[in-house]
Amino acid sequence: MQAFTKHTGTVAPLERVNVDTDQIIPKQFLKSIKRTGFGDYLFDGWRFVDEGDLGMTPNERQLNHDFVLNQPAYQGASILLARDNFGCGSSREHAVWALQEFGFCVVLAPSFADIFYGNCFKNGLLPVVLNEREIDQLFHDCGQGYSLTVDLERQQVETSAGAIFNFQIDQGLKEKMLKGLDDISMTLAERALIESFEAKHRQSQPWLFLREE
Amino acid sequence: MAARTLYDKIWDAHLVGARKDGNSLIYIDLQLLHEVTSPQAFEGLTLNKRPLWRVDANLATPDHNVPTDQRELGMAGITDTIALQQVTALDDNCKSFGVEQFEILDPRQGIVHVVGPEQGATLPGMTIVCGDSHTSTHGAFAALAQGVGTSEVEHVMATQCLVQNKAKNYAVEVNGELSPGVYAKDLILAIIARLGTAGATGHTIEYRGSTIRALSMEARMTLCNMSIEAGARAGLVAVDQTTLDYVKGRPFAPSGDQWEAAQTYWRTLVSDADAIFDNTLQLRAEDIPPQVSWGTSPEQVAGIDEVVPDPGQFTDPVQVESAGHALKYMDLPAGKAIKDIYLDQIFIGSCTNARIEDLRAVAAIVRGKKLAANIKQALIVPGSGLVKAQAEAEGLAQIFVDAGFSWRAAGCSMCLAMNPDKLGPKEHCASTSNRNFEGRQGHAGRTHLVSPAMAAGAAIAGHFVDVREWL
Numbered sequence: 001m002q003a004f005t006k007h008t009g010t011v012a013p014l015e016r017v018n019v020d021t022d023q024i025i026p027k028q029f030l031k032s033i034k035r036t037g038f039g040d041y042l043f044d045g046w047r048f049v050d051e052g053d054l055g056m057t058p059n060e061r062q063l064n065h066d067f068v069l070n071q072p073a074y075q076g077a078s079i080l081l082a083r084d085n086f087g088c089g090s091s092r093e094h095a096v097w098a099l100q101e102f103g104f105c106v107v108l109a110p111s112f113a114d115i116f117y118g119n120c121f122k123n124g125l126l127p128v129v130l131n132e133r134e135i136d137q138l139f140h141d142c143g144q145g146y147s148l149t150v151d152l153e154r155q156q157v158e159t160s161a162g163a164i165f166n167f168q169i170d171q172g173l174k175e176k177m178l179k180g181l182d183d184i185s186m187t188l189a190e191r192a193l194i195e196s197f198e199a200k201h202r203q204s205q206p207w208l209f210l211r212e213e
Numbered sequence: 214m215a216a217r218t219l220y221d222k223i224w225d226a227h228l229v230g231a232r233k234d235g236n237s238l239i240y241i242d243l244q245l246l247h248e249v250t251s252p253q254a255f256e257g258l259t260l261n262k263r264p265l266w267r268v269d270a271n272l273a274t275p276d277h278n279v280p281t282d283q284r285e286l287g288m289a290g291i292t293d294t295i296a297l298q299q300v301t302a303l304d305d306n307c308k309s310f311g312v313e314q315f316e317i318l319d320p321r322q323g324i325v326h327v328v329g330p331e332q333g334a335t336l337p338g339m340t341i342v343c344g345d346s347h348t349s350t351h352g353a354f355a356a357l358a359q360g361v362g363t364s365e366v367e368h369v370m371a372t373q374c375l376v377q378n379k380a381k382n383y384a385v386e387v388n389g390e391l392s393p394g395v396y397a398k399d400l401i402l403a404i405i406a407r408l409g410t411a412g413a414t415g416h417t418i419e420y421r422g423s424t425i426r427a428l429s430m431e432a433r434m435t436l437c438n439m440s441i442e443a444g445a446r447a448g449l450v451a452v453d454q455t456t457l458d459y460v461k462g463r464p465f466a467p468s469g470d471q472w473e474a475a476q477t478y479w480r481t482l483v484s485d486a487d488a489i490f491d492n493t494l495q496l497r498a499e500d501i502p503p504q505v506s507w508g509t510s511p512e513q514v515a516g517i518d519e520v521v522p523d524p525g526q527f528t529d530p531v532q533v534e535s536a537g538h539a540l541k542y543m544d545l546p547a548g549k550a551i552k553d554i555y556l557d558q559i560f561i562g563s564c565t566n567a568r569i570e571d572l573r574a575v576a577a578i579v580r581g582k583k584l585a586a587n588i589k590q591a592l593i594v595p596g597s598g599l600v601k602a603q604a605e606a607e608g609l610a611q612i613f614v615d616a617g618f619s620w621r622a623a624g625c626s627m628c629l630a631m632n633p634d635k636l637g638p639k640e641h642c643a644s645t646s647n648r649n650f651e652g653r654q655g656h657a658g659r660t661h662l663v664s665p666a667m668a669a670g671a672a673i674a675g676h677f678v679d680v681r682e683w684l
Binding site (some may be wrong): 017088 | 229236240252361368411475630650
């Protein structure tokens with residue numbers, strides 16, 4: 001996983017509550033067996049007027065010019081400003097892959113859905129929770145060329161005018177993001193602990209191991 | 214020991230260790246696999262030369278993008294080459310890693326969340342994961358069952374563990390008797406309407422109360438299935454005789470002495486009388502009419518006697534905006550009676566409502582009747598090959614066909630429309646599935662979530678009707 005320490009970038013405001021992962025990356029793109037190739041289809045139903053399918057390229061598509069990410073002011077945005085319960089619905093990690101591949105490094109929202117939030121930390125996309133008032137202010141201020149700096153080490157979002165918003169984050173997740181640590185390697189380092197638990201578990205609930213050869 | 218909730222008990226029984234950073238390592242007893250969220254995980258194992266930690270703790274079946282017609286053709290029936298590649302990848306991965314799979318032509322194939330319980334692979338007290346958010350279904354068995362992303366699928370494959378923070382406890386208590394014609398689906402939609410789609414984020418819900426105790430296992434699965442639609446990663450129902458009766462004798466369930474030991478333990482899987490919940494919601498079953506969703510979020514539902522709400526009636530500005538968006542997408546005017554919503558398609562199926570009991574409820578409504586003229590297509594997609602066989606043996610399938618329904622083979626089908634079963638643009642569908650998100654059932658399609666009986670009534674009338682009057 002790529003590490004995340006600090007990022008400065010342009011902000012794109014997505015004024016919608018309960019943005020579900022079906023909107024972030026619609027189902028027809030989940031047929032891919034790869035981890036890449038989803039960026040072109042991010043928010044497909046909102047970015048484009050025509051129905052998309054795997055293999056289509058953006059320049060052969062019909063753009064929805066009303067959608068925020070298609071507006072000239074937000075081209076090249078790398079920070080997504082969102083509303084409550086961002087990433088709800090399906091567990092598809094493809095949603096995170098699509099956001100990252102499109103160019104987003106940070107999502108700011110008052111709240112995130114649990115599975116999406118966890119998926120972000122497996123991939124180095126930083127989800128930042130700010131309170132409702134702060135998010136409202138950012139939506140208010142956000143316009144062409146509006147940029148922010150997100151510093152994970154200091155747990156701060158800084159505006160170009162120098163205003164600072166502090167945010168909370170689980171210390172384990174923070175550490176993992178800062179160092180870009182691989183979860184599986186970390187857990188396998190505790191192999192002995194898992195094996196000893198498993199042995200006890202097999203003894204107390206042997207019916208959970210009936211398919212063992 | 215302090216009083217514990219059911220969730221606390223299952224958590225404690227699977228706690229491998231606590232990390233310094235506050236997270237915990239939780240042991241996972243069963244991982245269910247399907248074709249869509251597993252290929253990248255298997256690839257990760259291969260690239261890193263890691264084996265499965267426990268081959269026997271995995272069970273696979275293709276469900277999301279298998280076609281539901283001409284099943285006898287097997288893999289040759291998958292005309293979408295990209296979908297075929299994905300189902301083939303599951304086949305190949307299961308063979309090379311030694312994972313048991315119910316492949317496309319196996320009569321036990323079906324939607325993972327129907328197959329697990331049906332086979333007795335889902336057992337009380339288990340921890341279960343699957344790369345699918347509706348894994349919460351298995352909570353009906355007092356199993357802690359959670360949807361995970363593909364990285365976590367790979368993590369469990371490689372380590373048999375999940376790294377997690379413990380969730381809070383949410384008690385949803387329902388007492389009283391559901392009216393005839395009102396089902397678990399109506400109940401869960403009514404619950405989500407009250408909680409909101411993020412109301413139980415960070416919590417595990419335990420469904421409690423006399424109404425829940427009276428529900429069959431099928432109905433409890435419908436209830437737990439949609440926990441994620443209220444933001445909860447898992448839903449639970451405590452073990453009782455109904456649970457044990459359902460599990461006993463199933464192919465993967467323990468038998469003999471093992472059964473005796475298991476059921477003695479399983480009977481302890483209830484919250485202690487004085488256990489404390491972080492949050493509680495209480496409902497009376499009698500107050501709940503059949504529900505119909507009018508918007509694009511599962512919290513946007515109304516009773517059958519109500520009208521499409523005016524966005525302006527919500528107090529929260531965010532809800533006002535969201536309802537406005539939804540009505541525009543659904544092309545519904547505020548004030549329109551729910552009963553005046555006409556349908557183009559009917560979908561009866563999904564991990565929410567594709568079990569035998571659901572199909573019996575449909576048959577009771579449509580027996581001897583015909584689809585309304587405005588219904589272009591009405592699909593009934595059983596949850597598994599075994600549900601299909603049973604429905605055929607009971608004569609239900611013939612009732613459906615006689616009424617004009619298309620009787621299909623098992624899979625997720627038009628719940629998420631990854632296979633060829635889809636809504637056309639702007640079509641309204643009465644659907645027994647779990648999500649009414651924009652485009653979920655097909656590009657620009659419009660989904661109304663309902664119970665199987667309500668979908669059946671709408672199929673015959675052509676618009677929504679109160680099925681309480683049809684019984």
